[in-house]
Amino acid sequence: MNERLLRFAPGLFGLLALALWEAAVRLTGVPVYIVPGPIAIVGAFLSDPVGLLMALASTLAVTFTALIAAATLGLAMAVAMSASRLAHAAIMPWAVVLQVTPIVAIAPLIIIWVGDPFASLVVCAVIVAFFPVFANTATGLASVPPELADLFRLYGAGRWRTLTLLRLPAALPYFLSGLRISGGLALVGAVVAEFVAGSGGFASGLAYRILESGYRLQVARMFAALVLLSGAGIVINIGLGKLGDAILRRRGLSAVAGA
Template sequence: MSKSVERLAPYVFGLIALGAWQGLVWALDVPSYVLPGPIAIVQAYLDGHQVLNQALLSTLSVTFVALVAATAIGVALAVAMAASPLFRAAIQPWAVILQVTPIVAIAPFIIIWVNQPFLALVVCAVIMAFFPILSNTAAGLASTPPELRDLFRLNGATRWQTLTLLSLPAALPSFLTGLRVSGTLALVGAVVAEFVAGSGGFASGLAYRIIEASYRLEIPRMFAALVLLGLSGIVIYAALGWLEAALLRRRDGA
């Protein structure tokens, strides 16, 4: 099977699934407030595209800021954990506890404590996103070949030189893998936080538009917002995958 066929396979499957969905809605005469077809969803988006696009930009801005913050925090903690076994022993269990705690359970407290809507949403998204970067980067730093460390030490390299010239480049693939995962988690964290904030009356983001549409029984518009979220997640994952491939290609070709 050629690679071009493999690339086209997801799109062909998607078109077939959408056609079957629309056909079943027509054949069974399903009301749009129960299950709208793709045509009704597209029409709902076209009717409210300005509001939905503005909400999408709000959600993506939270996601981007959270991903940048999560990257900085995750890498800094990973480097500190690699440099100090005592620091790793003190921090790692708390990072795991924070990761396994459902964000929907602590988001109301964060929104109350931070008392600044955009910053509160960013904090929630950071909590969701930072752990894959932390764990993957720490694993990458720990996997640096010991013989290369010894070689650097024998040549009189300082700890900073060993870190920047050896350990961090060696950990780059692991870091980029964690970054791809964190990109989608940042979006999920932003949406979850927006749901909580939207229930409290903070009108921002696609999650709030979903809540608003559900109150009005505008189900096609709800689906339109969900489609935008799904497409955003795909674009974020693909963009970070392209960045990963470009950086690794540049590193290997250098």
Template sequence: MTAIDDIALKLDPEEARRARQERLERIGKWVLPLAIMVLAIWLWDRICVWNDIPQYILPRPGVVLQTLHSDAGLLFSSLLVTLRITFLSLLLAVIGGVGLAVLFAQSKWVEMSFFPFAIVLQVTPIVAIFPLINIYVNNQTVKLLLCAWIVAFFPILSNTTLGLNSVDRNLRDLFKLNGATRWQQLRYLRLPAAMPYFLGGLKIAGGLSLIGAVVAEFVAGAQGQSSGL
């Protein structure tokens, strides 16, 4: 038996152990969350039974499933309203955030002048802004859309602005040395460099737009059975 054969025999058990470990990790990635969910539902049901909690305070899982089945049409139509507000606000946040970020990248003076107002808008609670929106905007859908947009707008603006300004100075000088215009620098250098930052902001804004839509619906109050969540 050669030295190569000895090495192969030593590597085979190690490779087999590593393969088993990877297989267990793949299975555990699905099984463990499902097991935790089942355990949580069981505890939820047992807590309701053991403490004799009234259904109007904390319904049992079976009651929740029964209600979901019996009121499926109403809940689905309300869900569509909320999702429509969510996706429209996210789309407007992408358009407005990327557009302003490009404008900020073209002029440092514009960024220094307007970016602080975006920060103030972000840190102000939406429940404090909504009364003003409620006074000046008559359309209910526009009210909800505006509230959800305010919540989702800033992550895209800030991340895209950071990405556009994070371009390597040497690459920027190389483009200038080759006579690239500001539009060419933006299109071929700064926008591709900002894409990872934009996607990170989009990931955050996607969740915030849904939260903003739901919070806006609660603050605005329901008007009809299909006005949303």
């Protein structure tokens, strides 16, 4: 099989699908306020690029703030949990409760309690993004081979040295793999929170633009916002993947298989 053809296959398939979509819309004459074609969607974006890109920036600000907070919190709680069995017993059930609670159900409550629009969106996104980085890091901290742990004991290493010289470096590939999953989830969390908050009328992110366009039957604009959102998700996923690979390569390590 031609390697170059394989490399370009996803792009070519996408273009073919877009061409078929445009042709189908034109041939059937379906109105643009029900199913717009790709050209109409590009047109909708070009009619207000600044507005849509500002909305994207607003959503991304929430996403990245939440991701940093989730990573910090996840790492800190995983370390606390690995340090004592009591902390493990106390924290783990609540982390699972947080993970299984649908964010849509608790977002209105958070928005009321937190008050500040930006902060409340961040809190919602953190709740969604927290678990993968937390659970992965906890797994990584516990993944140290028993012989290495014995070696540290043999040389009289205390908890702090064992953590900084052994457990944290061993957990790094797990943390980075969790961070990649959490990156996508932070975006999902930010968008869901914007949807809930958006109906309150104080949000400015892409989800709010989608809602607004829906009310006005500007379906092409809805699609344009959707495309930006998917693109952001893909860039975050690939970007965090490449960042993780680069960090691990520098340290002579490889990513966690299957994580």
